[in-house]
Amino acid sequence: MKRRVKMFLKATGIAIVSFIAIVLIAHFIGRMINSRTPKGGINESMYVDINGTKQWINIYGQSKDNPVLLYLHGGPGSATSTIDYAFTRKWSDVYTVVTWDQRGCGKSYASSKTDTITADLMIQDGKEMTEFLLGYMDKERITLLGHSWGSLYGANLALKYPEYYEAFIGAGQFIDPMENEKRLYEAAQKWSNGDEEGKAILAKWSPDNEYSMEALNARNATMERYGYGMMKDGTDYNTFTTVLFNPNYTIKDYIGYLRKGSKGFKPYLAFWENELSKLSLLGRYDYKVPYYNINGDMDYQTNFELASEYFDAVNAPQKEMFVMKNATHGLLESRSKEFSEMVHKIAETQK
Template sequence: MMIRRIKKIFKVIIIAIISFIAIILVAHFIGRIINNRTPEGGINESMYVDINGTKQWINIYGQDKDNPVLLYLHGGPGSSTSIFDYVFTRKWSDVYTVVTWDQRGCGKSYNTSKTETITVDILMQDGKEITEFLLDYMGKDKITLLGHSWGSLYGANLALEYPEYYEAFIGTGQFIDPKENEQRLYDAAQEWSEGDEEGKAILAKWSPDKEDSLEAIQARNATLERYGYGMMKDGSDYNLYTTVIFNPNYSIKDYVRYLTNGSKEFEPYLAFWANDEMSKLSLLRKYEYKVAYYNINGDMDYQTNYQIACEYFDNVNAPYKEMFVMKNATHGLLESRSEEFSEIVHKIAERQK
């Protein structure tokens, strides 16, 4: 009797699991069809582009082909957001044709652009070539850059190096200098953890000169979470689970690759960070912009230090500059406050007319 009961319970569990998977697959299929539609008069195209000797994935989405083009640069370095970023980037698609790009060795570009050694020269050439492709493909004279976190450091350098290609730069979670950023966070964390032995133990696992391992990065992030400055302290204003399930740009094979890759796509970028290669992109003493300069920053952002971004902004010389501050927001403002963020992007688009 006991064996029969166990078999029956096991059978029920198997049926439940299969049913759950079937529901997810059907939901994914239906959601993908719905979200993959092209707006009337607009554009919705995904493709692999030949970039600097590799093939890298982009999606182009907009409600009006005549709108200006905006290239979104995800953070990291090495952290593609293509598994969910279509939800918040499409909120700008009525005023911009938005291009999302999985950078070298990231996301859907991982298997087609894997690189053992990442250098500034390689990434700057990637950025230049993706920009040139978009100018030609979309028939534009210039485009706008919007970079988050690492993408803001990357994008600012592209705008400084190739101003002839860009009409505006928008940095959010503006990253200025790797070393100064980590020192400011570490100093603040020393104060936060005063009298907190467990917090001190976490803090001991990382320091400004010890961030070359996943363990150190995890400890750093745990410190931010512990004291209320975590990237997603406010959650998100949309459902991340359904966003992933309904993703129009990911097939089942893509999801399998995403799960299989795990942290592997991040590994070359750990070395890029640890060997000071990324410090070559520091924005300190680089203040002369020939394009409009915008910042959208959270006033509780310690992931990329808000105060450093403000100090830098005060020194920037640009044809036009403006800082937008999102109150009580940390680093994940694109996800946690996507509606408010979108309203600011719309203001910027209006100013650029």
């Protein structure tokens, strides 16, 4: 019996070691392939001195002659650098795409974590990153594409510093935090009518009480329950292999990412509660740069109806809204090919 146990443990150990070895080899090969620079293009990663901190970016494009696009991830405080090359590289034939881990998250966490995050601090970060890219890429202007929080962030940058930008593209456009939550809560009350379990989840959060992880989890659970979850359609790429073959993350980076856990998000909870409303777009409709939206018509994370009303009120040299039917908030990841086609149409318009 003891011999059988020893043999089993030995076989299990060999299997585990073999599996780890295979994963590490696959990770190394995948990283090497995805780290290649396109002929005539660019593929660079670096830390940039921004507003007293070091913040991480990757620059990827198939031609250095293409216009530069700065991608602003959502959250706030939720970097997408573990997976975003899977969808941002689909734009790299028409844009040189810069992906950026904002202050205190992703690969910028260790070198730029901040105890207090303010609206002014974030706007200054965005200004300095833009100025760096203008100089580094030798461009007079760049394009902004922001998703979710990034769309609110980008719109504020475009409104304040129009001289820096060729165009603004908002995906899952975020307009105003209080009005957004009010509309979600009103919709959720209708969804949960006659559903006692749903009402119990809804009771854990409200527009006036959502600045805790419990409330945020209940809020998201409500949307998931009624078919409006961010990733209701999953992703159109394999998440495991995308993470495994990520050219920008070493095993050490992933260990650091996991150790961070939710620690990096805590300052952003305070930011959401105390500062986010300062960046509201309500009443601010005059843009000096072209204004584009790509929104899902089932998006309640950032309310599609509110975004549509705002779009109608916008004054801009050029404006256009692209609507993805039956899409929720995760439109970049669920339907990245369709999203990319819309980005290409915008790029063509901007020529």
